Amino acid sequence: MARSTSISTSTDTSGPALPPEAWYTALSSFEGMGPATLRRVIDEHPRPEDGWQAVLARRVTPAPGVVALTRQRTETLVTAWAAKAASFDVAGYWRRHAEAGVGVLLRGTAAYPEVFLDDPDPPALLFHRGDPDVVVGTRVAIVGTRDCTRYGYDLAFELARDLSAAGISVVSGLALGIDSAAHAGALDADLAPPIAVVGSGLDVIYPRRNGPLWRRVAAAGVVLSEYPLGVAATAWHFPARNRLIAAIADVVVVVESHGKGGALLTVDEAERRGRPVMAVPGPVRSPASKGCNDLLADNRPVAVVRDVADVLVAVGLQSRAHRRATERRQRPSTADQAVLDAMGWQPATLDHLLLRTSLSVPELASALVRLESCGWVSPRGGWYERVAKPGG
Amino acid sequence: MLATIASATLLGVTGTPVRVEVHVSSGIPGFSIVGLPDASCREARDRVRAAVLSSKLDWPSRRVTVNLAPSGVRKAGAGLDLAIAIGLLVADEQIPAEVVAAVGFIGELGLDGSIRPVAGALPLVDALDVESVVLAPGSAVEAQLVGRHVIRAASSLTELLASLTGDEPWPALPSPDDLPPQPDPPDLADVRGHGLPRFALEVAAAGGHHLLMTGPPGSGKTMLAQRLPGLLPTLDHDDALETTRVHSAAGLALPPGGLVRQPPFRAPHHGASSVAIVGGGGAHMQPGEISIATNGVLFLDELAEFHVDVLDSLRQPLEEGVVRVARASHRTTFPARFQLIGAMNPCPCGDGGSPGGCRCSEHALARYVRRLSGPLVDRFDLRVAVTRPDPHHVVGGLPGEASAAVAARVLMARARAAERGVRCNAQLSSADLERHAPLAPDAADRLEVLLRDNRLSARGLQRVRRVALTLADLADEPPPLRSGHLDTAIGLRSEPMARALRLAG
Numbered sequence: 001m002a003r004s005t006s007i008s009t010s011t012d013t014s015g016p017a018l019p020p021e022a023w024y025t026a027l028s029s030f031e032g033m034g035p036a037t038l039r040r041v042i043d044e045h046p047r048p049e050d051g052w053q054a055v056l057a058r059r060v061t062p063a064p065g066v067v068a069l070t071r072q073r074t075e076t077l078v079t080a081w082a083a084k085a086a087s088f089d090v091a092g093y094w095r096r097h098a099e100a101g102v103g104v105l106l107r108g109t110a111a112y113p114e115v116f117l118d119d120p121d122p123p124a125l126l127f128h129r130g131d132p133d134v135v136v137g138t139r140v141a142i143v144g145t146r147d148c149t150r151y152g153y154d155l156a157f158e159l160a161r162d163l164s165a166a167g168i169s170v171v172s173g174l175a176l177g178i179d180s181a182a183h184a185g186a187l188d189a190d191l192a193p194p195i196a197v198v199g200s201g202l203d204v205i206y207p208r209r210n211g212p213l214w215r216r217v218a219a220a221g222v223v224l225s226e227y228p229l230g231v232a233a234t235a236w237h238f239p240a241r242n243r244l245i246a247a248i249a250d251v252v253v254v255v256e257s258h259g260k261g262g263a264l265l266t267v268d269e270a271e272r273r274g275r276p277v278m279a280v281p282g283p284v285r286s287p288a289s290k291g292c293n294d295l296l297a298d299n300r301p302v303a304v305v306r307d308v309a310d311v312l313v314a315v316g317l318q319s320r321a322h323r324r325a326t327e328r329r330q331r332p333s334t335a336d337q338a339v340l341d342a343m344g345w346q347p348a349t350l351d352h353l354l355l356r357t358s359l360s361v362p363e364l365a366s367a368l369v370r371l372e373s374c375g376w377v378s379p380r381g382g383w384y385e386r387v388a389k390p391g392g
Numbered sequence: 393m394l395a396t397i398a399s400a401t402l403l404g405v406t407g408t409p410v411r412v413e414v415h416v417s418s419g420i421p422g423f424s425i426v427g428l429p430d431a432s433c434r435e436a437r438d439r440v441r442a443a444v445l446s447s448k449l450d451w452p453s454r455r456v457t458v459n460l461a462p463s464g465v466r467k468a469g470a471g472l473d474l475a476i477a478i479g480l481l482v483a484d485e486q487i488p489a490e491v492v493a494a495v496g497f498i499g500e501l502g503l504d505g506s507i508r509p510v511a512g513a514l515p516l517v518d519a520l521d522v523e524s525v526v527l528a529p530g531s532a533v534e535a536q537l538v539g540r541h542v543i544r545a546a547s548s549l550t551e552l553l554a555s556l557t558g559d560e561p562w563p564a565l566p567s568p569d570d571l572p573p574q575p576d577p578p579d580l581a582d583v584r585g586h587g588l589p590r591f592a593l594e595v596a597a598a599g600g601h602h603l604l605m606t607g608p609p610g611s612g613k614t615m616l617a618q619r620l621p622g623l624l625p626t627l628d629h630d631d632a633l634e635t636t637r638v639h640s641a642a643g644l645a646l647p648p649g650g651l652v653r654q655p656p657f658r659a660p661h662h663g664a665s666s667v668a669i670v671g672g673g674g675a676h677m678q679p680g681e682i683s684i685a686t687n688g689v690l691f692l693d694e695l696a697e698f699h700v701d702v703l704d705s706l707r708q709p710l711e712e713g714v715v716r717v718a719r720a721s722h723r724t725t726f727p728a729r730f731q732l733i734g735a736m737n738p739c740p741c742g743d744g745g746s747p748g749g750c751r752c753s754e755h756a757l758a759r760y761v762r763r764l765s766g767p768l769v770d771r772f773d774l775r776v777a778v779t780r781p782d783p784h785h786v787v788g789g790l791p792g793e794a795s796a797a798v799a800a801r802v803l804m805a806r807a808r809a810a811e812r813g814v815r816c817n818a819q820l821s822s823a824d825l826e827r828h829a830p831l832a833p834d835a836a837d838r839l840e841v842l843l844r845d846n847r848l849s850a851r852g853l854q855r856v857r858r859v860a861l862t863l864a865d866l867a868d869e870p871p872p873l874r875s876g877h878l879d880t881a882i883g884l885r886s887e888p889m890a891r892a893l894r895l896a897g
Contacts, residue, residue: 147751351585351587352782363880
């Protein structure tokens with residue numbers, strides 16, 4: 001695949017020598033200027049300066065979907081765009097991207113990723129930090145809820161780690177919960193480059209807490225975004241981001257999802273593009289697994305994921321022997337092991353454990369503290385979950 | 393002619409003696425009160441005049457001046473009414489001066505001449521240095537708690553004058569049995585399941601440790617907290633007197649016998665202002681909820697909903713056991729040795745407790761976490777999660793252990809604390825801990841690991857050690873502390889907040 005458009009860092013950018021990407025980058029920073037609108041501007045005006053003039057002259061109207069999403073009237077948007085274009089420092093903004101080391105891929109150029117060429121709703125521009133050429137080979141998206149359980153977190157981590165070890169790039173959205181687990185797992189194996197698609201400008205790290213993970217993904221793989229620098233993450237960016245995840249992936253795996261959630265939007269987008277969808281079943285009483293269990297129970301072509309082999313079969317790869325994590329945790333004492341056995345693999349409260357063991361409250365409380373400090377259980381608001389393997 | 397009558401006014405929870413000087417002379421008829429009376433005190437003019445006339449006594453048609461000495465102290469409330477009326481009658485020579493020598497008068501007057509009880513009778517009487525004190529019958533029981541004076545009660549001015557001049561014997565004092573009995577505190581046997589919070593409640597009662605319960609709405613946090621007073625030992629005489637003094641000053645109803653023997657339980661609403669919680673306010677400095685809860689329990693339900701300044705103002709009293717309230721004109725100290733019990737939801741949506749149940753946004757969680765300052769959370773030695781009880785426990789489960797059985801163990805643990813010279817282990821200083829809570833070799837090793845893994849800070853260590861000592865006391869195991877005690881103490885001190893809620897990458 002061709003290299004990404006090189007950006008001139010020379011100071012002489014005030015002249016007419018600006019590349020087309022500079023104009024479109026500026027346009028894409030306008031609120032409500034989505035991919036559909038931008039594609040139309042590009043298609044209708046062969047010269048980018050003409051497109052810019054059209055916006056200035058208020059001849060560019062937003063795509064119908066945008067009006068619904070941003071809850072703004074067409075008039076308001078058109079006026080706001082014209083006002084913004086009138087005072088916009090295109091060259092300065094373009095220089096900012098160059099200085100930040102953010103690359104730009106324009107639809108229709110050779111550098112544009114092949115995977116979006118026949119997409120029903122392709123991005124007009126893609127911004128990237130890291131190497132965009134890693135979007136080749138087999139890719140599996142691992143998506144799910146931000147508010148996951150230990151069960152979901154561990155499964156996402158292990159699936160991503162084992163997929164990466166098998167040479168498959170893991171795609172996710174750098175959100176908290178399952179997304180974080182997926183990226184962390186892929187980085188743990190460090191074999192296939194991880195791919196992230198985010199819903200904000202590449203200098204706006206959201207959620208803030210994921211900053212270190214964000215940088216590690218960019219260093220080992222690529223972080224992609226439809227949004228230029230400085231654009232904040234707003235609610236309607238995330239469904240758009242999810243469509244890109246579905247478009248990039250060969251298979252979409254949902255690890256944990258509530259009855260409603262962004263992961264289910266990714267599933268819809270994947271089905272629209274004919275991408276196979278797989279889901280990890282969960283306890284039927286767990287609200288965090290409801291979306292997954294519903295996907296599997298409904299009459300939809302969703303395959304079940306029990307372990308990494310199921311995914312490897314789905315992407316057509318032979319299951320390769322992957323390394324097993326060695327157990328490094330200190331073995332619990334016999335009495336503490338009995339508590340661990342009584343816990344099983346379902347979240348349990350101390351009251352549940354009291355019934356299942358013959359221990360007193362102080363004995364049980366001290367056993368749980370010891371198990372937690374050695375990494376065998378994970379407490380959360382009065383509930384305890386058994387930890388299968390260290391990691392994450 | 394001049395008359396001087398002994399009475400007292402309330403400043404905070406202590407009484408200040410006041411000499412009521414009444415001067416009746418010829419001149420333009422009039423009635424004025426000087427000596428820093430507040431509004432309710434100035435209104436005494438009208439009440440006293442009506443009461444005197446209603447009692448078929450003469451109102452002097454001369455010039456009447458009342459001075460409340462010392463005139464630098466603000467006088468508040470209607471408690472000086474009776475003393476003003478008696479002073480006026482003496483000065484007008486309607487009653488002889490001898491009969492009121494060495495007698496103090498405290499009471500509010502009704503327009504019909506009746507004598508009414510006032511708040512703070514106990515501290516007011518305590519401030520007086522006279523042989524006998526006359527009050528309304530409703531104040532007599534608590535006035536007797538002082539024990540230094542002969543207490544007289546009269547229900548009206550007419551009755552009082554008859555007894556004062558010796559025409560009639562003094563009316564009998566009301567018997568404490570006339571007051572309605574207090575209901576029993578709720579029993580722990582009603583609580584089913586809740587193994588951990590029950591145990592935490594027992595440890596809190598035994599060691600006097602502050603307790604924070606976190607759990608989803610309806611999980612039973614309030615029900616549990618209400619059962620703590622039933623586990624606490626009754627107050628000894630000094631503590632009971634201290635609490636009664638505050639309750640009296642705050643105008644609260646006192647139990648039969650006048651002395652507050654049961655540890656108080658106060659549960660202010662989360663909308664409460666800083667003054668309502670800490671104390672202060674107008675001219676005569678009302679005690680706040682933390683003082684009313686002294687030697688008892690202050691229960692703050694929905695802890696995270698309290699105003700941030702209110703919560704932060706708790707930190708100093710929690711350390712010192714007293715609260716110093718200062719205003720421009722005067723300052724006072726209230727006792728505030730309370731046990732703090734907090735209850736809160738794990739997150740704004742309330743369902744953060746159960747795995748994968750929380751639907752809060754990152755932003756909402758962060759804002760919720762900020763509401764509780766770290767230093768305040770740190771004051772809670774015990775922090776437990778309360779989960780919604782299993783349906784099997786609620787329906788058809790065995791009733792829990794009764795309060796009486798738990799209270800017996802608590803009493804035993806408190807006895808051990810008393811041997812160390814404190815009421816409960818929470819009051820042990822760091823030096824005391826070194827002396828009374830030595831560590832067994834396995835416990836010392838365990839502590840080293842915990843400190844190295846950053847599971848404990850040096851300050852947290854002292855708190856864990858205090859709780860571990862209480863655990864040993866409850867189990868009737870004399871120190872040294874073993875590692876199991878430390879582990880349990882740490883298990884009772886889990887991260888309470890939404891902080892632990894999300895699993896980050």
